[in-house]
Amino acid sequence: MLQLIPLFVLIPLGAAFACLLVKRRVPAMAPMLSLVGVLALLALAVTGSVQGAAGASIAGGWSLESQGTTSFLPGIALVFDGLSAVFLLLVAVVSTAVLVFGFRYMETYEGRPLYYALLNLLIAGMNGAVLAGDLFNLYVFVEIASIASYALVAFGTGGREVEAAFKYLILGAVASASILLGIGLIYAATGLLNMADVGTAVAAGGIPETTLLAATALFLAGLGLKAAMMPFHAWLPDAHPSAPAPISAMLSGLLIKTLGIYALVRILYLVIGMDGALGGSLQTLLLVLGCLSMVGGVLLALGQTDLKRLLAYSSISQMGFVLVALGTNTWLGVAAAIFHAMNHALFKGALFLSAGSLERIAGTRDISKMGGIARIAPATTIGAVGASLSIAGVPPFNGFWSKLLILIALFTAGMHVVGAIAAATAVLTLVTFVKVQQRVLFGALPERLKGAHDVPASMSLPVIALAVLCLIGGLLWPLGLDDWVGGAASAVRTDGPTNEAPAEYRRMVHSEGRQP
C-alpha cells in the first residue's frame, strides 16, 4: 500500500494531462479517462482505509554530499495516516458522484475536455494537500487546487461567472500569499519545512515568540480564507453559486475542507500546537470566529431566494460548526469536527448537485418561482429530501450524529454558551431547509412547470447515492464507523482512546523522510 501512495496524486494529474492530449482528436475520451481515474482513486482510498495502513512515501529524494558527509534531502514526503485516509476517501467518493453527474449536466457547455482536465487537476491538488508531509508542498498543492478552481468558477464565461472568479482569485491570492509568508517566517527561523520537525521545534521553543505569533496569524488568516471562516468568507457566496453545479459541489463539498479545515487541523494541532503557548488564544479565536460563521451564515441563508447562494451561505454556517468543535481542543471535539466535515461533504455535495438538477427542471434558481417539483421529479426529490434532512440534523441521518457529537464535545468542555449558539444555529438550519423543501419540492406546481420532467438517471442517481451514503453513515455510525472517525481524531489528539498516533506521525516523517 505504501508504495502506492503517490498514485493518489499521479493518477488525477495524469488524467488531467491525458484529457488535454485527447482534446482535439477524441474529446469524447476525456470523460472516460476521468471516470477511470476517479474509480481507481476510489479503489485506492477504500483499500487504504480498510487496511488502515499508516506510513510515509517519498517521491523523488536527492542526496547531497558536502565536506565528506552525506546528508539526504527528502523529496516530496507524502504521509498517509488516519486523518488523510478519511479525507482521501471523501475526495474520491464525492468526485465520483460529481463526475458522473457532470456527464450529462456539462453537455450544454463548450470545451468540455478542459473541464475534465481542470476537474482532475483540482482532485490532484486536493489529494496532494491532504497527503503533503511538509509545509511547502502543502502550499504547492493548495495552489494547484486553488488555481484549478478559479478557472472552473469562470468556466461558464458569462459576466457573473467571470466577476465571481475574479473576486475569488483576488481573495485567494491574498490567502496564498499569507500562507506562503507564514511558511517563509517559519523556514527563516528554523530552516525546517517538514511539519513533524517544525512541530517538534516549536514545542521545544526553537522559534522566537514574535515569529511564531506572526506565522500563526498568517496561517489562520490564509487558511481561514480557504475555509471561508467569517469574516474571511466573502468570496464564497459569489464563487460557489457561479460555478457549474458539479463544480459547486466540489468547491463547497470538498475544497473548503481539504484546503481549509484539513490544513487548519494539521497546522494548528501538529505544527503550532494547540496545547502550546498560543493554544488558549487559538481556542478563543476558533470559537469566536466559528460562532460568527455559524450564526452569520445561517441568517444569510435564511434570507436567500437564490437556491445555490442559499446553499453557499449554509456552507459557511456549517464550517462554523466544524471550527467551534476544533476550538474545544479535545479528542472528542476533533472527532466531531472531522465527522461533521465528512458529513457536510456528502450532504452539501448532494445538495449542490440536486440544485443543479432543480435548475435544469425549473429553468430558474429562484426558489420563490418553484414549487411542487416532487410531483414531476420523484428521483431528484428523493435525493434532495435525504440531503436536506441530513443537513437539518434529523435522525437517523449522519448530520444528526455529528451535531450531537459537537454539542456533547462543547458541553463536556464547559463551553455552554457556544453550545447554546450551536444548538440555535442547528434549529435555524432546520428551518432553512424545511422552507426550501416546502417552497421548492412541495406545495402547488406552478402552471409554467406543468410540462417539465425529471433529469436523466445519470444525474439523479449520483445525488441519491450521496443521500443514501448520508443515511448509511447515520445508521452505521453506532455500529463501527466510529472507529474510523476516532482514528482520524487520534492522528492529532492524544487524549482519546489511543494516544500514539501523533507521535507515530512524527516518527514516520522523521525517520523515513531521511532514508535515501
Next chain:
Amino acid sequence: MHDLLLPIVIPGAAGLLVFALPARLRGLRTVIGVLGTFATLVASVWLIDTRTGVSWTWMQFGGLELDFALRMDAFSSWAVALVGLLSLLTAIYATGWFRGRGGVPGRYFAWMLLATSGACGVLLSDNLLLLVLFWELVTLMLFLLAVSGRDEGAPGAAKAFAVLGLGDMALLVGVVLIGMDRGWSLSALAASPLATDRALHVLTYVLLLAAAMAKAGAMPLHSWIPTMSTGTHASVMAFLPGAVDKILGIYLLARISLAWFAPTEGLRMVVMIIGAVTILGAVFMAMIQHDLRRLLSFHAVSQVGYMLLGIGTGTVIGVMGGLFHMVNNSIYKACLFLGAGSVERETGTMDLGRLGGLVRVMPVTFGAMFVAALAISGIPPLNGFASKWLVYEACIAADAPLFLVAALFGSALTLASFVKVLHSVFWGPKPTAMDGVREGAGGIGMPMAMVTLAALCIVLGVFAAWPLDDFIGPAAGLEAEGALTGSAALEGNAATWGEVGGATPPPRRYAPGAMQPYVITGLLAVGVLVLLLMAHMGQMRMRRVRPVFVGGQPFDRDVNRFPGTEFYKTVQDLPGVGSALRLGASGHLDPYEAAQRAGRPAVRLLRRLHSGLVGDYLFWCLLGLAIVVAVLLGR
C-alpha cells in the same frame, strides 16, 4: 427477539415493507398498513402486564457509552396500547378517507407505521438518547405525512417541522446536559432524581419542559397545530397532533415532573400557570374560528392545559387527572377530527358559515361528534368529565382557587364553542349547497373508527373506575401504596390529595368531593326514558310543516340563516380579551412568526453589508487579521 421489541419492530418492519413495495401494489400497501397497526395493537395488549427491562450495548465512542435499553412499566404499558389502538383506528379511517380521491397517496402507510413505531419507541426507551431518536422520528414522520398528497399542506408542514424542531433541539440539549452529568440510563435517573436547586438543573428541566410543550402543543409553542390543520389529511390530524403527539408530550412532562427531576414548588407553579393560560387562551381563540379544523385544533391546544394543570399540582389526584385527561383527550379529539374529516369529505368545505343542517343526512357522524363534543365539554357521565373532575379536585386540594376558576371557565367556554359547532354544522336550516350531501361514500372504515371512539368516550366515562384502578392509578405510583386504588380519587378519598410519592397528605382546608358515575348515568338514563315515554304517549311526534314567511318573503334557506359564527363574534368585543385575540390572530404571539419578524432586520443588515465589492471584502480580511493578531497578542 425480546418481547419489548415487538411494538417497535412490528410497525417499523411493516412500514419499511410498505416503503419498499412498488407504487402499483397500492392495495397491498393498504392491507399491510392496517394489518401492521392491528398487529401492533395485539402485541401491545398482550404485553400490557409485562414489567421488564432489557438492554443491549449499542455504541461506544470515546467516553460515550450508549445502551439500547427498553423498559416497560405501569405507565408505558397502557400508553403503548393506546398508541396502537389510535393508530389502528386512524388507519382504518384512512382507507375510507382516501377512497375516490386517487387512493392512499404513495408512502402514507409507510410514514404512519414508522410514526407508530417511533411513538412506541419513545414510550419504551430506557435510554435518554434512544428516546430522542424515536422522538425525532415521530416529528419527521409528521412532516412527511403532512406533505404527502396535499399541495396546500406544505406551509403548515414546514411550520410544524420548524416549531417541533425547536422543541426537539431543546430536548436534545437537555438530554446531553443530563447525560454528561448522570449517564444516559433513565432507570438510574428515576432512582435518584435531579434536584432542581442548581441553575443548570433548572435550565435542563425547562428545556425538557419546552420539548414536551411543543410536542403536546401547549401555549406558546402550539402555533403549528392550527396552521397545519387546514392543509393536512383528517386522518393525520386525528392521529398525530390530535392524539399521539399529546401522549408523547404529556408522557415526557409526567416523567420529568415526577420521576427524573424533583421540581420545586416554583417550577410546578410555572407548569400550572402555563396550563391555565393555555386552557383559556386557546379556548377563546377556538370560539372565534370559522374553520372547523382550526377550531378543533385550538381545542386540542386548550385541552393540553388541563393535563399541564393536573400534573403541575404534583398531587396523586392531579397527576391521575392529567394522565386520565391525556387518555380521554386522545380519544374524543381523534373522534372530533375524524368527524370533521367526514364532513369535509362529503361537503367539500370546512367553513362553519357555509355548513348546516347535516344532522339528517350524516347521522353517524353527528352521533359520534355529538358524544365527543359533550365529552370534551366535560358533561357527565362522559370520560371528559371524569378526568376534568379529578383536575378540579386537584386544584382545590392544592389550595389554588384561581386555577380552579380557570379550569371551570375553560370548560364552560368549550361547551359554548361546541354548541356553535353542532349548531353550525348539524342543526339549523340546511343551505341549498348541502342538498346532495349524504354519508357513507367512504365505505365502512370511517364510521367504524368514529363510532368506536365515541363508544370509548362513554365506556371510559361510565366505568371510569376501571381505567383509574388498573392503569392510571399505578402510573401515578399508587401500586406501591398498598390499599389505595385509582378509583379512590374519583370517590373522594382524601388520601389521594397528597403529593406523588409523599407519605401522608397534609391536612387540607377543604373536603374532597365524590363523583358517582353510576348514579349520574342511572339518573340520566331515567330522564331519557321518561322523555322518550312522553314523546311516545304525548303529542311530540306530531309536527306540522308549513311554509315560513320572513318579512312577507318566502323563506330562503341560503339567505335567512343564523350560522353560529356570527353570534360568537361578540367575544372579540370583550374588554381585554379582544385585543389579546387580535394580537394572537395577527401572529404576534406565535413564536414562529415573531422570530421571523425579529430576524428580518438582522438578515437585511447582513445582506446590505455584502456589497459585492472586492475592496470591502479585502477590508474585512484585514479586519479579521487584525482581530487574530489582537487575540494572539492579548493572551
